Amino acid sequence: MQLDTLNLNYWAIAPELIVSLVAVVLMLMDAFSRKGGRQANAFVALIGLIAAFVAVVRLGGLAAGGYFGGMVVIDPTRLFFAAIILIVAILAVLLAGQFLGDEGLPPGEFFSLLLFATSGMLLLTAAGDLVTVFLGLEIASITTYILAGYRRYDVRANESSLKYFLLGSFSTAFMLYGMALTYGATGTTNIEGIRQAIASESINFPALLLLGAAMMLVGFGFKIASAPFHLWTPDVYEGAPTLVTGFMGTGPKVAVFAAFIRVFIGGFDVPIAGVGLQLHNGWIHAVAVISVITMTVGNIVAISQKNIKRLLAYSSIAHAGYALVGFVTGDFAPVAFYLLAYSIVSVGAFGVIQLLARAGDQKTMIDDYAGIGFEAPALTFPLAIFLLSLAGIPSTAGFIGKFYVFKSAWVTTPSLRYLVVAAVINSIISIYYYLYPIVVIFFRPLAPGFVRPRMQKATALAIILTIIGTFYLGLLPNRLLKSMEKGQPARITANQPGTK
Amino acid sequence: MVPLSWYLALSAVLFTIGVVGVIVQRNVIVLFMCIELMLNAVNLTLVAFSRFLGNATGQLFVFIVMAVAAAEAAVGLAIIISLFRNRETLNVDEADLLKL
Amino acid sequence: MKDYLPILIVFIFVLGFAVTNIVLSHVIGRRKDTRAKLMPYECGMDPVGSAHQRFSVKFYLVAMLFILFDIEAIFLLPWAVVFRSLITTLSRSFVFIEMMAFIAVLFVGYVYVWKKGLFEWTRG
Secondary structure (H helix, E strand, O other), X not given: OOHHHHOOOXXXXXXXXXXXXXXXXXXXXXXXXXXXXXXXXXXXXXXXXXXXXXXXXXXXXXXXXXXXXXOEEEOHHHHHHHHHHHXXXXXXXXXXXXXXXXXXXXXXXXXXXXXXXXXXXXXXXXXXXXXXXXXXXHHHHHHHHHHHOOOXXXXXXXXXXXXXXXXXXXXXXXXXXXXXXXXXXXXXXEHHHHHHHHHOOOOOOHHHHHHHHHXXXXXXXXXXXXXXXXXXXXXXXXXXXXXXXXXXXXXXXXXXXXXXXXXXXXXXXXXXXXXXXXXXXXXXXXXHHHHHHHHHHHHHHHHOOOEHHHHHHHHHHHHHHHHHHHHHHOOOHHHHHHHHHHHHHHHHHHHHHHHHHOOOOOOOEHHHHOOHHHXXXXXXXXXXXXXXXXXXOOOOXXXXXXXXXXXXXXXXXXXXXXXXXXXXXXXHHHHHHHHHHHHHHHHOOOOOOOOOOOOOHHHHHHHHHHHHHHHHHHHOOHHHHHHHHXXXXXXXXXXXXXXX | OOOHHHHHHHHHHHHHHHHHHXXXXXXXXXXXXXXXXXXXXXXXXXXXXXXXXXOOHHHHHHHHHHHHHHHHHHHHHHHHHHHHHHHOOOEHHHOOOOOO | OHXXXXXXXXXXXXXXXXHHHHHHHHHHOOOOOXXXXXXXXXXXOOOOOOOOOOOOHHHHHHHHHHHHHHHOHHHHHHHHHHHHHHOXXXXXXXXXXXXXXXXXXXXXXXXXXXXXXXXXXXXX
């Protein structure tokens, strides 16, 4: 194997390198400074993430294709998903100062874990090989398990962390078994190689390929919290600190979606004769059914929720269902745009709730917020905007996201139009439970003992940025949509690693 | 020589034992061991395939899985310890503050 | 059967090594029997009593650190085995620096753990 066939180019993993190096620096800063300065850590983390963002943009200048022997790829899917993840991470760092300050938690480890998680997610979006998918997934997951239990004297956070850990590693084992079977069936772990093996009908054991794909579907289903694998989500989201909930409900999920697209649309989607067609039909229909169940379960159960964090947890399940609708188009753009819209709004909403809930998440019931609408307008109006965007009200990001996904699915796959119909019905149902908190906040008598929370500057900046993002994507999405459509579909082009 | 199918059957059995263990067991440490068993069953599959196909990717994958499993074990133990410090129990059924 | 002969030799060698050491230390070493020394050996704990007593949490910390640093050896071994064949195609310094980068990352972890005081057994 020669050096040039491996295509070793460190610029191709520059974002991942930058983020993990900064995470290591933060770790050392934490170890060597007496009393870790919260601001210094946040500042370094922010600089690192912005540098990584620039590096992602610069990736567009490199040739698309596989690097490091096909372990890592550069394609439009990666660029867009990596950008979404970095946006989420930057917002989380901005919000983290408030969280750590109010709760009196040690800052050093938090930022370094956050950045390690981000580097794992970036790797996941870049993965061109099942090995890298696994590695990225685990780096992202293991750090998120710790973040979920970061408030370590709080039993709820411990429980949340434990449940997340047990079910997360359980699902990882499933995914891994699926990968092993796929490897056995196709003789390679390279996603492009798998596609070629299926296309050339050189499969050792067709049954194992189908079984492997099914198990990977279960694994991905767990990680994106789709029904019927969603049962861990509400408990974990409720128990984790609100900021972490916002982060893990968006970042890791977005990254897993990227890998999901890469593996299933990029690797398993070869609708030619034989096992390829079987596989194609199998997974498309499985995803369609999972999508419908997911959005329906998420929305129906969300209606009866009294706790705002649980409400948003079920809402996030429903949104995973909507995003899955985009899979039938065979293109990454609708899913990516949808997840961008969802992530920005969702992080914003959790950022506001973090303030309303107080240190230690004491007030997370919707009734706790009765009548505070005009008492703390700087918080309640943004929250209302975010909830309306999640509901998909026109002029917000949520509306364009839904419209784009549903329209693409309707146009590209006439046979699966029932999916779009189900999604639209679900969106209408969901308006009810998104409006309920708004009604309580603005039109109920004020609950006694409300004290207006003090907001830090960085928090205010993050909330302003998310509001701008919500309206920018909602009112002027054309530029972004155009640049997405220019990119080819999620398929990876060429550069298969040498097999000898 | 032992045929491939035997290895696959063994690892499938081990994996299933792990899955059943995760579902029926109540002690966190045992749950945790069941998950490790599942991962190692997968390792066996990977090595068997690697041998059968005559390509080293499977073995490389096993190295990565082992390293990751170690990291996971460390974090898992840490989480269990912190729960134990606050709750004094290892029974997952008693970790029930967040029930519906 | 002839293939298994080396394994048998290793087995005999290991057994011989262990037995020789125990016997030698028994014969040559100076002994002063105290109560603690005559107790059955059990990793720093009182061996008599219920087996269900609680272990100190420090053991878990050491176990975790051990797992983490121990497992990294699996990356060093294959690297060392293929080093010679690898440098026929890749540049020697490249192959070397790659592994040094890996070890540097491990070292940072080690420094972190040290600085955090996890090696201080008597700490609170």
